[in-house]
Amino acid sequence: MNAMNDLKTDHTNAAWHQRRLDATPRGVGVMGDFFIDHAKNAELWDIEGRRFIDFAGGIAVLNTGHVHPKVQAAIAAQLQRFTHSCYQVVPYAEYVSLAERINAIVPIEGKAKTAFFSTGAEAIENAIKIARSSTGRSGVIAFGGAFHGRSLFAVSLTGKVQPYKAGFGPFPPEIYHVPFPAEGASLDETKRAMDHVFKCDIEPSRVAAIVFEPVQGEGGFNPIQKDAVLWLRALCDQHGILLIADEVQTGFARTGRMFAMEHYGVSPDLMTMAKSMAGGTTLSAVSGKAAIMDGPAPGGLGGTYAGNPLAIAASHAVLDVMAEEKLPERAQRLGDQLVAHLRAAKAKYPRIGEVRGLGAMVACEFVDAAGAPDADTTKQVQAAALKRGLLLLTCGVYGNVIRYLFPLTIEDSVFAEALGVLDAAMAETLA
Numbered sequence: 001m002n003a004m005n006d007l008k009t010d011h012t013n014a015a016w017h018q019r020r021l022d023a024t025p026r027g028v029g030v031m032g033d034f035f036i037d038h039a040k041n042a043e044l045w046d047i048e049g050r051r052f053i054d055f056a057g058g059i060a061v062l063n064t065g066h067v068h069p070k071v072q073a074a075i076a077a078q079l080q081r082f083t084h085s086c087y088q089v090v091p092y093a094e095y096v097s098l099a100e101r102i103n104a105i106v107p108i109e110g111k112a113k114t115a116f117f118s119t120g121a122e123a124i125e126n127a128i129k130i131a132r133s134s135t136g137r138s139g140v141i142a143f144g145g146a147f148h149g150r151s152l153f154a155v156s157l158t159g160k161v162q163p164y165k166a167g168f169g170p171f172p173p174e175i176y177h178v179p180f181p182a183e184g185a186s187l188d189e190t191k192r193a194m195d196h197v198f199k200c201d202i203e204p205s206r207v208a209a210i211v212f213e214p215v216q217g218e219g220g221f222n223p224i225q226k227d228a229v230l231w232l233r234a235l236c237d238q239h240g241i242l243l244i245a246d247e248v249q250t251g252f253a254r255t256g257r258m259f260a261m262e263h264y265g266v267s268p269d270l271m272t273m274a275k276s277m278a279g280g281t282t283l284s285a286v287s288g289k290a291a292i293m294d295g296p297a298p299g300g301l302g303g304t305y306a307g308n309p310l311a312i313a314a315s316h317a318v319l320d321v322m323a324e325e326k327l328p329e330r331a332q333r334l335g336d337q338l339v340a341h342l343r344a345a346k347a348k349y350p351r352i353g354e355v356r357g358l359g360a361m362v363a364c365e366f367v368d369a370a371g372a373p374d375a376d377t378t379k380q381v382q383a384a385a386l387k388r389g390l391l392l393l394t395c396g397v398y399g400n401v402i403r404y405l406f407p408l409t410i411e412d413s414v415f416a417e418a419l420g421v422l423d424a425a426m427a428e429t430l431a
């Protein structure tokens with residue numbers, strides 16, 4: 001069949017939805033029943049011409065918006081030169097200069113080095129490999145509610161069974177989970193669980209790394225307690241364990257700083273990043289203390305597509321845009337505005353639970369009359385917003401949290417319009 005004729009004859013959302021069900025496995029779950037045609041900054045249009053305001057950002061990837069002109073120009077310019085050589089075969093200077101730029105801004109004490117990969121999960125996998133190779137130890141400790149990706153080791157670190165882990169075991173040995181010390185939770189409980197792991201499962205001298213998200217993303221936009229970060233750093237120093245901050249979702253201006261760890265004044269040993277670092281192209285990275293990063297022998301790190309030239313070019317442009325448009329400051333201002341808006345709504349609607357966040361990494365919970373997590377109401381608010389053209393994402397271990405991942409470059413008028421839509425969706429669902 002001729003693909004173009006095919007598109008012209010039945011290019012509707014309903015037709016593609018049916019074809020998707022037939023051609024792709026159900027495991028690749030899809031939230032929307034409409035198909036994107038094009039997008040610009042914080043807006044996207046489906047193949048039937050309907051406009052949406054995008055507060056999902058392709059799951060935290062579009063801090064610089066859809067098709068930022070500078071990112072687009074950087075990719076277009078790179079496209080004229082070459083698209084692939086495999087960095088490990090024929091290197092390119094822009095990979096090195098991007099590593100230099102990232103090394104200069106990561107909140108890591110002393111000399112840093114950076115290696116590039118393609119996805120967040122791949123960055124996590126490699127951070128663990130680097131930690132194991134440089135410490136000669138095997139154990140890894142992660143947190144309940146964490147999300148570190150879907151590849152087999154990353155999903156083993158993930159602390160949420162449904163839908164990520166169910167049916168995919170057995171998982172690699174020597175991974176342990178302890179409760180996440182979110183703001184408002186008990187740090188003592190985490191400390192007790194860590195003691196338990198050290199007494200019953202593995203001696204600290206065999207633990208290579210503790211990996212955590214400064215603000216849990218999929219887990220519900222829970223910022224970690226500052227005291228917990230200080231405690232983790234001290235615990236790692238005491239036992240020679242490496243502290244890995246997973247900044248895949250928090251990085252690149254979302255929290256009001258380039259990296260969330262800047263809020264805590266604590267230096268991790270290794271950091272993972274991805275998502276908004278390359279404006280929608282596929283790029284991730286591991287940065288870390290130089291001596292640790294040099295643990296694996298030549299050939300131990302990399303990948304055919306790791307640090308793809310188009311994505312590296314895009315990432316250079318993203319860093320320029322973030323500085324020129326002062327996106328960390330803008331994230332803080334828009335985040336403050338959204339938090340104030342949600343708190344005003346909470347005063348009206350008791351079904352809105354906690355409103356929380358760091359910078360523009362903002363979320364609110366929905367609860368039932370008894371104050372318990374209410375996933376159904378959350379879905380209803382999401383659906384009511386979508387009906388009015390506002391794309392929202394849910395998250396949280398109980399599925400009762402809506403997170404707001406608008407581009408930080410969003411026009412003020414579109415941001416105000418989106419808040420109006422949100423008000424209408426809440427009024428329909430919660431009043």
Ligand SMILES: Cc1ncc(COP(=O)(O)O)c(C=O)c1O
Pocket residue numbers: 059119120121122124147148149150213217218246247248249250274275
């Ligand atoms: C904190 C964190 N780590 C890792 C990942 C995995 O990234 P990817 O989906 O690019 O593999 C995600 C994705 O949502 C994430 O939020």
